[in-house]
Amino acid sequence: MCDFYIKRATMTPRTELSELGEFKLIEHLKNHIKISQPSTITGIGDDAAVVKNELETTLISTDLLLEKVHFDLSYFPLKHLGYKAAVVNFSDLLAMNVKPRQMTVGLAVSNRFSLEAIEELYAGLLLACERYNVDLVGGDTSGSQAGLCLSATVIGQAQEADIVYRNGAKEHDLICVSGDLGSAYAGLLLLEREKVEFLANPNMQPDLQGHDYVLERQLKPEARYDILKLFSEKNIKPSAMIDISDGLASELLHICRESKVGCMLYESKIPIDPTACTTLEMFKILPTVGALNGGEDYELLFTIPQSDYDKIKDSHDITVIGHITEESSGCMLVPDNGAMIELKAQGLK
Ligand code: ADP
């Protein structure tokens, strides 16, 4: 996991994109791409991909990633970037309780990038597609004056009755979260620190030993398809759901605003991995503050009626962190010790 600094330094052959041209680049990429979804009729190669929907409803979601705004290639390997770009898009559809089936990718690259670099990026995108069983069915490619720009659109189909929105939370519902929070932010802090030190002294060796878990959460996040499978096994349909890209506080406030309800969130219940706690404390950040405001964990935050509690209580990967209240009670955080305070979303970057 942590060997990418070493990998970056090794020499790889370099083929200029200008030697290839857009047409050949697409042909080249196409050779590595296979289609497996029954609903995909045609993928890359024509003016548009063709997807057959039968009687289901279509869901579409797009994310845009810009170099220096959303990622920093000085510590983000291209393969990881491709993987993350795909997975964060998948996470948006999973947050609607829908499995993604197709994806398109828009790519703008400057001549700073070689064919081999683009291959690395696509290796990551395609690995994610393979793991999550999503077809890469098209995209667009262009030159760029500055930096790398990557946009992915995911498409999924579902029965309308199965779709979960942000606006369905009801008073007394339980607020649940998958996995643990704050780890991706802890990973980002470490990588940013190493970058500053590397710029000051390019001969230094990165000090990332022992931080594999939080680094992996930042550099190679996963989307929680396993939680959707659990919902279907246990016959659970959350009343509201969102994925945690901007931090627990911000996402819970979204659910409450859209559902016109309040909430009571218990600080002591927020799941935080011990290694994330150690890292956050090393940076003098309270672990709960990192979990509430850090972001990029891509866990699922959802609400269920109390009557469904028995269905989730034995799952080690789901934690009940609070409950929904009426709107007039406001959105409140109950600290470990001390009086209730209003829940606020504060960006941490
Ligand atoms: P057009 O000129 O009609 O936009 P393109 O030459 O851009 O066609 O694209 C040809 C085919 O290659 C299309 O099927 C398109 O979806 C696909 N494609 C183009 N760029 C990419 C990319 N970066 N990733 C995946 N597929 C791509």
Ligand code: MG
């Ligand atoms: Mg095009």
